[in-house]
Amino acid sequence: MGKAxxxxxxxxxxxxxxxxxxxxxxxxxxxxxxxxISPTYEDVCTGNTEHAEVVLLEYNxxxxxxxxxxxxxxxxxDPTQINGQGLDIGTQYRSxxxxxxxxxxxVAENSKNELQKNISRPVVTKINEAKEFFLAEDYHQxxxxxxxxx
Numbered sequence: 001m002g003k004a005x006x007x008x009x010x011x012x013x014x015x016x017x018x019x020x021x022x023x024x025x026x027x028x029x030x031x032x033x034x035x036x037i038s039p040t041y042e043d044v045c046t047g048n049t050e051h052a053e054v055v056l057l058e059y060n061x062x063x064x065x066x067x068x069x070x071x072x073x074x075x076x077x078d079p080t081q082i083n084g085q086g087l088d089i090g091t092q093y094r095s096x097x098x099x100x101x102x103x104x105x106x107v108a109e110n111s112k113n114e115l116q117k118n119i120s121r122p123v124v125t126k127i128n129e130a131k132e133f134f135l136a137e138d139y140h141q142x143x144x145x146x147x148x149x150x
Contacts, residue, residue, distance in 0.1 A: 001025065002061040004069050005032060005098040005130050007052035008077035009085025015055045016144040017076045023064025028056045029143075030136045032098055038134055044092050053092050056133055066104055070111040073097070079112075080121040098130035105129070 034051030
C-alpha cells in the first residue's frame, strides 16, 4: 500500500473525487503543514495555524501509481489559484503536495514541471516534505457521502 497526502481546496470535494477511483483503499481528511499540534477545524479556519486542509490517500500501488494520483490531482482543482479554490479563500485551501520520500518528491516535481509546460498561468502548487497529519473531526470524514450531496 502506498500513501499520498495532498491539499487542493476544501477537503470534502477532493476526498469524494479520490474516494471513487479504482485503487484507492482509504481516504481520510485532516490538516497538515502547520505549526499547531492537534488543530481543530476552527483553529485552521483562523488562518493562523498555517495548516492546509488535506486528504490522506491509501492506495494499491499495483492498481494506481503515485504519478497517476498526481494526474488526477492536477485535474480536480485549479493549481494556478493562490491560497484558495473558487469561493474558498485562505491559506488552508492552498494547492500543496506533501511527499513522504525522495522518490515522491522527484515524481511530484516532474509532474508539476510537465503541467507547467502545457498551461500559460504559473502553477503555484507547493511541494513540501510531509509533516504530521492530524485527522479532522469525524463529521468531516466522507462529508459529501454522509450528506447525500452526490
